[in-house]
Amino acid sequence: MSQTVKNLALAKAINESLRRALETDPKVLVMGEDVGKLGGVFRVTDGLHKDFGEDRVIDTPLAESGIVGTAIGLALRGYRPVVEIQFDGFVFPAYDQIVTQLAKMHARSLGRVKLPVVIRIPYGGGIGAVEHHSESPEALFAHVAGLKVVSPSNASDAYWMLQQAIQSDDPVIFFEPKRRYWDKGEVDTEAIPGPLHTARVVREGTDLTLAAYGPMVKLCREVADAAAEEGRSLEVLDLRSVSPLDFDAVQASVEKTGRLVVVHEAPVFFGSGAEIAARITERCFYHLEAPVLRVGGYHAPYPPARLEEEYLPDLDRVLDAVDRSLAY
Amino acid sequence: MTVESTAARKPRRSAGGKASTTGTKRTTRTTAKKGSETQLVQLLTPEGKRVKNAADAEYASYVDGITADELRALYRDMVLTRRFDAEATSLQRQGELGLWASLLGQEAAQIGSGRATREDDYVFPTYREHGVAWCRGVDPTNLLGMFRGVNNGGWDPNGNNFHLYTIVIGSQALHATGYAMGVAKDGADSAVIAYFGDGASSQGDVSEAFNFAAVYNAPVVFFCQNNQWAISESNEKQTRVPLYQRAQGFGFPGVRVDGNDVLASLAVTRWALDRARRGEGPALIEAFTYRMGAHTTSDDPSRYRHDDERAAWEAKDPILRLRRHLEADGHADEAFFGELEAESEALGRRVREVVRAMPDPDRFAVFENVYADGHALVDEERAQFAAYQASFADSEGV
Numbered sequence: 113m114s115q116t117v118k119n120l121a122l123a124k125a126i127n128e129s130l131r132r133a134l135e136t137d138p139k140v141l142v143m144g145e146d147v148g149k150l151g152g153v154f155r156v157t158d159g160l161h162k163d164f165g166e167d168r169v170i171d172t173p174l175a176e177s178g179i180v181g182t183a184i185g186l187a188l189r190g191y192r193p194v195v196e197i198q199f200d201g202f203v204f205p206a207y208d209q210i211v212t213q214l215a216k217m218h219a220r221s222l223g224r225v226k227l228p229v230v231i232r233i234p235y236g237g238g239i240g241a242v243e244h245h246s247e248s249p250e251a252l253f254a255h256v257a258g259l260k261v262v263s264p265s266n267a268s269d270a271y272w273m274l275q276q277a278i279q280s281d282d283p284v285i286f287f288e289p290k291r292r293y294w295d296k297g298e299v300d301t302e303a304i305p306g307p308l309h310t311a312r313v314v315r316e317g318t319d320l321t322l323a324a325y326g327p328m329v330k331l332c333r334e335v336a337d338a339a340a341e342e343g344r345s346l347e348v349l350d351l352r353s354v355s356p357l358d359f360d361a362v363q364a365s366v367e368k369t370g371r372l373v374v375v376h377e378a379p380v381f382f383g384s385g386a387e388i389a390a391r392i393t394e395r396c397f398y399h400l401e402a403p404v405l406r407v408g409g410y411h412a413p414y415p416p417a418r419l420e421e422e423y424l425p426d427l428d429r430v431l432d433a434v435d436r437s438l439a440y
Numbered sequence: 441m442t443v444e445s446t447a448a449r450k451p452r453r454s455a456g457g458k459a460s461t462t463g464t465k466r467t468t469r470t471t472a473k474k475g476s477e478t479q480l481v482q483l484l485t486p487e488g489k490r491v492k493n494a495a496d497a498e499y500a501s502y503v504d505g506i507t508a509d510e511l512r513a514l515y516r517d518m519v520l521t522r523r524f525d526a527e528a529t530s531l532q533r534q535g536e537l538g539l540w541a542s543l544l545g546q547e548a549a550q551i552g553s554g555r556a557t558r559e560d561d562y563v564f565p566t567y568r569e570h571g572v573a574w575c576r577g578v579d580p581t582n583l584l585g586m587f588r589g590v591n592n593g594g595w596d597p598n599g600n601n602f603h604l605y606t607i608v609i610g611s612q613a614l615h616a617t618g619y620a621m622g623v624a625k626d627g628a629d630s631a632v633i634a635y636f637g638d639g640a641s642s643q644g645d646v647s648e649a650f651n652f653a654a655v656y657n658a659p660v661v662f663f664c665q666n667n668q669w670a671i672s673e674s675n676e677k678q679t680r681v682p683l684y685q686r687a688q689g690f691g692f693p694g695v696r697v698d699g700n701d702v703l704a705s706l707a708v709t710r711w712a713l714d715r716a717r718r719g720e721g722p723a724l725i726e727a728f729t730y731r732m733g734a735h736t737t738s739d740d741p742s743r744y745r746h747d748d749e750r751a752a753w754e755a756k757d758p759i760l761r762l763r764r765h766l767e768a769d770g771h772a773d774e775a776f777f778g779e780l781e782a783e784s785e786a787l788g789r790r791v792r793e794v795v796r797a798m799p800d801p802d803r804f805a806v807f808e809n810v811y812a813d814g815h816a817l818v819d820e821e822r823a824q825f826a827a828y829q830a831s832f833a834d835s836e837g838v
Contacts, residue, residue, distance in 0.1 A: 167625060173655055178614055178648035185618020188603070189626070209645070212608045213615070220592040220604055223809035257810050257818075281812035309816065356816040 116302035123156050123293035125267040126232075128301070129274040130157060130194065134164050137192060140278060143170040143179060144196030144232075153198055154234060154293055176206035180231065184213055187227045192278060200235040200287075201244025207252075214283045215258030226281045230274070235263075236327045236377045237424055238291035240417040247414050248378035253285045254355040254387075261354040262308060263287035265329035267297035269352060272305035280308070287354075289327035309353040311361035317347035320371035320437055323362055323388060325351040328375045328425060335430045346434065354384050362388060363395045370401035371437045375425050380408040402440035405433045478682045480728060481708055482698040486756045488764025490703075499695075502710040503703050508771040514555065514702050515766060516780055518547040518759050521571040523784035524580045527791045528570075528587070532737040536795050537587045541568045545700070545732030548758030549665050551575060552705025553633065553727070556713055560601065560630040562623075564616035567605040568665075569635050576602040580787075581794040590801050610636055610643030613662065617649045620658035620716075631716040632660040633709070639670025641686070642678050650690040650724070659716035661709065662687075662724045665699060667731035672744040684726035692722045699729030700758040730756075803829070 120128065133140045142157055142164075148171035151158030161169040172179045176197060183193035197203045203210075210231070217225055237246030254261045260282050264270040270288065277284040306312075314329065315336050322332040329350045336346040347365050351357060366372050372392055374385035389404035407425045415423045481496050483503065492500070525543050532540040543550060546568070554575025557563060565572055573583055577600045585594035586605065593604035606612035616634030623630055640646050641664060653660050664683055668675060679686075687694030697708040705727055712723040730753035734741050766772040807822040 173648070173651055175648045175651070177645055178617075178652050181611065181614025181645060181648065182618030182621060182652050185615040185620070186622045187618075188597075188615060189619045189622030191622055191625075205644075208608065209611060209614065213606075213611050216592075217604070218812055219809045221597060221809075222591060222593070223812070224596045224598065225604075226812045260811070260815070282815075358816075 117298055117300045119296055120267045120271070120299045121294050121296050122264070122267045122270045122289070123154055125271040125297075125299050126156050126274055126288065127158055127160070128299070129271045130160060131163070132301070133192075133194065133275065133278045134160065134168060137278075139190060139192045141168050141170060141186060141191050141193045142196070143172050143183060143193055145172055145174055145179075145198050147171060147196050152196060154290065156232075156234075156288075156293075157196065176202055176204075177209050180206040180209040180214065180229075183229050184209065184217070184227060187229050188225065192228045192230075194230045194232060194278060197231060197233045199241075199245045200233055200247040200249055203231075203233055203249065206231075210253070210259070210283075210285075211256050215256045218282070219258060227283050228278070228281050229283045230277045230280075230286050231283070232274075232286045232288060234290035234293070235287045236289055236291055237414060237420050238327065240420070242417070243414070246417075246420065248287075248376065248409065250285070250287055250354050250376075251378055251383050254357075254384060258283065259355065260284045260309070261287065262352060263289065263326035263354060264352065265289065265292070265324075265326055265350050267295070268299045268303075269350075271299045271301070272303075273308055273352065276305065276308040287326055291327050292330065295330070309356045309358060311349050311351045311353070311358035313347060313361075313365065314350045315346070315348040317345040317369065319345045319369060320373065320434055321347045321349055321362070321365040321369045322373050322375060322430070322434075323349045323351055323365075324375040325354060327377060331425065331427065331430065332375055334427055335434065338427060338431060339434060344434070344438070357384070357388065359388075359391055359395065362392055366392055366396045367399045370399055371440075372400075372404045373407060373430065373433045373437055374404065375407045375430055377409055377424055379411055380406045381411045383408055402437045405437050407433045478696060479684075480696050480698055481704050482701050483704040483707060484698075484701045484761055484765055486700075486761050488761050488766075488768055490765070499697075499704070499707045499711050502707040502714075506703070508766075508769075511762070511766060512772055512776060514551055514706070515759070515762050515772070516783075517551040517555065517571070517574060518702065518762065519780055519784055520787055521547050521551065521574050522759060523788055524574070524791060525570055527788040528584060529733070529737060531584075531792065531795050532587070537584060537737075538589050539587050539736050539738060541587075541736045542731075542733040543568050543570050545730045545753065545758070546665055546667055546727075547571055548702035548762075549663075549699035549705050549727035549729045552702040552707075553635075553663050553709040553725070556706050556709035557633060558630065558713070560628070561713065562601045562603070562616075562619055562630065562632045564603045564612040564619070564632065564634045565605055566609075566612065566635050566637060566640070567607050568637075569605070572635065573602055576600040578602050581791055584791070584795050585798065588795060588798055590798055610640035610645040610649075612636070613640070613646045613649035614652070616660050616662075617653045617656075617658050617722075620653065620660035620722075621656050623659055624656070624719075629717045630659070631713045632658075633663055633713065634660060635663050635665065637664065637670065638666040638668065638675055638678055638683060639673065640664075641683050642670075650687070650692075650722070653722035654691045657719070657721040659719070660722045661712040661716055662722060663709065663727065664724065665727045665729055667699075667729050669731050669735070669741075669745065671735040671739060672741075674745075682726070684724055687724035692724065694724040694726065696726045696728055699727030700753075700756045700761065702758055702762055729758075
């Protein structure tokens with residue numbers, strides 16, 4: 113293993129990425145609730161307050177609109193704030209600032225103003241949490257022009273995609289798969305990364321394409337393993353970016369396999385899978401052997417923890433969708 | 441310090457007659473608390489007389505040495521701003537603008553506070569700060585693009601340190617606070633001023649801005665123009681306490697100033713900006729004024745307020761008041777007023793001509809500046825739109 117390759121948990125990879133950003137650019141700030149001495153409720157900002165001080169790693173009042181609103185002001189002053197929203201379900205007080213101001217100010221100013229703000233949001237379920245701590249609201253942000261929305265699935269992407277998000281002059285909503293925070297992976301801190309908004313084939317296959325991002329990529333790999341035992345060759349695509357979405361990569365894969373199943377934790381209804389299904393149907397109509405199928409959450413509030421296994425896509429539910437697709 | 445009559449406060453409801461466990465009888469408070477009398481800083485009476493009041497000496501010291509030239513300049517600012525505003529209202533009536541939000545009646549609050557700012561200060565306005573824009577050197581015709589519908593903000597915010605108009609009520613108070621936090625981090629000695637109105641005082645963002653500014657001791661001045669009406673809703677629907685008193689709960693000073701008194705508005709804003717620059721943190725100024733016109737050209741105030749209220753405020757007109765002062769002290773003669781009249785008409789003419797000549801934006805502007813670093817979907821949709829547009833060329837034989 114080269115000296116620049118480390119084996120890091122996903123949360124630690126984000127921590128190291130933040131540290132690198134703070135070290136290399138004096139304009140980068142980290143701000144949010146409990147990101148200081150505590151190091152964040154998931155310890156993602158652990159040690160940063162100690163090393164960079166409260167002027168750059170800022171514990172904020174408990175007011176999400178205030179956090180994002182002041183981050184906008186700091187960005188107007190030339191700073192590059194990286195904001196932490198403590199949990200997915202707590203972003204909504206800031207939704208107004210994100211949608212009406214953060215997303216639109218660049219266009220409103222005819223390009224004269226740039227808002228390089230990153231909003232990190234731990235998202236998704238599977239950790240047995242109470243209400244508002246397990247949601248997947250990415251479609252609510254992907255629907256808003258002016259925002260970019262990404263979600264890494266592994267430690268290396270978490271490290272590099274965050275670097276790229278911070279360097280971007282556009283606001284980026286950075287969805288962190290909280291149930292994968294403790295999953296370890298190799299991170300090469302010198303490897304030149306590919307572009308931020310491109311998908312990646314993480315497993316090649318010929319019979320069907322599974323498209324996912326964030327926490328569902330690992331599940332889809334497991335599904336592909338299980339399907340392989342039954343003699344089926346599934347291709348797994350890690351979309352990585354929800355807006356913009358790399359439709360070219362999905363199209364290329366579907367033209368090869370003829371079948372597509374999209375998997376996300378977010379509710380299926382009006383979810384990102386719906387957009388992918390519509391566009392891929394349009395792009396690949398004569399290649400498709402089956403309708404694009406979706407596996408995701410139900411049109412119901414995220415359930416109490418004892419029921420989340422029923423609600424979340426799992427191996428059997430995705431395999432069931434694979435079977436249905438292949439049965440056409 | 442002059443004392444206005446305190447608005448009648450409704451008695452609190454008693455605790456519903458529940459028996460107290462201690463057996464002592466609870467009394468219902470019916471009297472206003474001592475010290476809740478509202479203050480009002482005024483340096484120029486509606487009759488144009490200078491007020492010398494020991495209680496306001498600290499504020500007054502910020503305009504003590506004001507010269508006749510400076511007074512005439514303030515008068516000119518207010519007259520030209522009102523003329524521009526009237527022209528914009530006319531242009532809306534003529535169909536040249538889709539909407540206009542008039543500042544009529546608020547000239548003193550805006551010119552006084554706007555002229556208190558320094559070049560390196562930064563201003564975050566609402567959509568009604570035409571007088572402040574004037575003070576910052578923004579060409580008034582640039583304000584009209586968004587009201588004509590050719591853009592959503594037609595000036596460079598960093599050109600004059602005057603941010604774009606914010607339409608969502610109160611959002612900019614947080615932007616100003618964040619900007620001020622950045623100023624402090626930079627070690628600069630400039631200050632930031634956030635404008636908003638009495639309606640915005642009800643928004644959570646404004647309270648959050650107050651709190652962030654206080655917690656971080658940010659060099660920001662909150663300038664609330666209380667023009668008495670948030671479209672159709674009076675102050676009674678927004679607040680139970682005079683707005684300036686809210687500052688106390690957040691831990692910084694609040695001052696109510698006569699917003700129709702340009703001298704007092706200038707003095708109090710200079711005071712607040714000065715202490716912000718010295719590192720003493722935020723302050724709230726409530727400029728007590730009146731929206732003489734409608735909320736916007738789409739509004740009809742006759743449905744919710746009486747003409748006699750307007751008449752009472754006309755007697756306190758900010759421009760008339762300074763004119764009386766200038767005339768009484770012999771600071772301005774007929775020639776000055778005559779020249780200003782001609783300048784006003786020239787401004788009106790220029791605004792009219794520029795607006796009428798303002799071209800519609802290029803249809804592809806929809807796709808411009810959605811992102812700073814580009815976005816694949818925007819590119820794709822632009823190409824589709826171009827192809828669709830091009831399809832007409834064939835059928836038209838172009």
